[in-house]
Amino acid sequence: MIISNFAISLVQTDDQLKISVANEETKLTKLFISPVYSEKKLQTLDPVHENEFCIDLKKLIKDLNQQQINSNKLDIQVLNDYVSASVLDDEKNLEIQPVRLNLKKADLRVENLHAYSYGTDFITPYITRNGFLAFSFNAAVPDSTYVRQETISSFSIDNESINISGNVTTNFLKVKKISIDFYLRSIDNTCQLPGKLEFLSTNKNLTRNRYNFSFHISKAELADTVENIDYIRDVLDFDISVEVEGYNEILEHRLGRPRAAVKQSLRGNMILKTADFNVELTPYFTLKGNNLAMYCNVFNDEAIATYKKVLEKKLSKEDNVWLIGEKSNKAQDNGYFFFKYLRKNHPEINAYYVIDEISLDRRNFETMDHVVAFNSAETF
Structure with missing residues (x-):
């Protein structure tokens, strides 16, 4: 027996x-409130009014601790005593069983759902991906509970702006706001910008809501974020923040x-110009998570001028040059020893080692030549 085709109100105060x-x-x-995969009833509640129940979250946390229940998920079941006349005619001895509260096809009114804390514990009411009302105990509700799918369908970058568009599908709750956050990995300097949102459709079961989204990031906004970059290379990451109606927690994850x-x-x-240096942003998608990110390479004016000439093919380069290196500030592994071997045994090979000029490992090259500064004009 599945309850459906009706209105449900979930309001947390x-x-x-x-x-x-x-x-x-x-x-x-x-x-009935029970630990998941258990027939044990943690609480049994009577209605306060017709078809209306009130759950005391503080008491629920106390009961969980008192009964030493370790489950981090609680199921909610209800007993529906209504039986139609046709069912009574067919099954005289029908025994009514509790069923999970299914929200599919329901006209939902959801307000103020959020994590409630008592002492060191917290509990969060939420709607599962399959459409059942449940509680999460001392565990965060994953973003994927409400954000079903998200895809980048268009991306462009030029020397004036970045434009990103895509689509997002949510479970049950509708989106009221979407934003993009971008920040350097080495500095706490997050910039947040609102995005444009276009509602597309809701499916017939009232379980999925589809939207188009788009973000426009100007050159000036990016310059404000990278102006305090404190190393010759960094990475710019992008997060997407989704706010849905009725749920107070912000759903934030990598874009x-x-x-x-x-x-x-x-x-x-x-290429961003600051008072002291230039920063080149180059987009890529991470290998493991397939998330949007950008390399941030710092150049002085001479280096960036040379770099532009190389891109425009206005500068001739040496032939058969070997550039060797490790991380931009390292010279202590295979790359370093390979370079030493080449300079000692094959000086006819035009090999150079590339390293940050302020790296401590630069002292390893005090008696060696063919060493160039990382991101310098000479490397191009």
């Missing part, structure tokens, strides 16, 4: 969760999952 059901063919007489065509056509860069 701090430590109270009120559940109301409006349906002519529903007569809820009991509500990624591009379509194949977006990855294949990824190209372009941007």
Whole structure:
């Protein structure tokens, strides 16, 4: 027996969760709260009004601790005493069983759902991906509970701006705001910008909501973020923040999952000029998570001028040059020893070692030549 085609109200006021059901063919007489995969009833509640229950979240946490229940997920079941006349005619001895509260096809009113804390514990009411009401105990509700799917369908970068567009699908709750955050990995300097949101559709079960989104990031906004970069190379990461109606927690995660065509056509860069240096931004998608990121390479004016000439093919370069290196500030592994071997045994090979000029490992080259500064004009 699945309850459906009716209206449900879920309203949280701090430590109270009120559940109301409006349906002519529903007569809820009991509500049960149980640890997942257990027949043990942690709480059994009677309605406070017809088809209306109130769950005391503070008492629920106390009961969980008192009964030493370790489960981090709780299920909610209800007993529906309404039985239609046709069912009574067919099954005289029907025994009514509790069922999970299914929210599919329901006209939902959800307000103020959030984590409630008591002492060192916290509990969060939420709607599962399959459409059941549940509680999470001392565990964060994953973003994927409400954000079902997200895809980057278009990406472009030039020397003036970055434009990103895509689509997002949410479970049950509608999106009220979407934002993009970008920040350097080495500095706490997050910049957040609002995005444009276009509602597309809701499926017939009222379980999925589809939207288009887009973000425009100007050169000036990016310059403000990287102006305090404190190393010759860094990485700019991008997060997406989704706020849904009725749930107070912000759903924040890395922006990624591009379509194949977006990855294949990824190209372009941007050069930002600050008072002391230039920063080149080059986009890529991370190997493991397929998330959007950008390399941030710092150049002085001479280096960036040489770099532009190379790109424009206005500068001839030496032939058969070997550039050897490790991390930009390291010279202590295979790259370093290979370079030493070449300079000692094959001086005819035009090999250079590339390293940051302020690296401590630069002292390893005090008696050696063919060493160039990382991101200097000479490296181009």
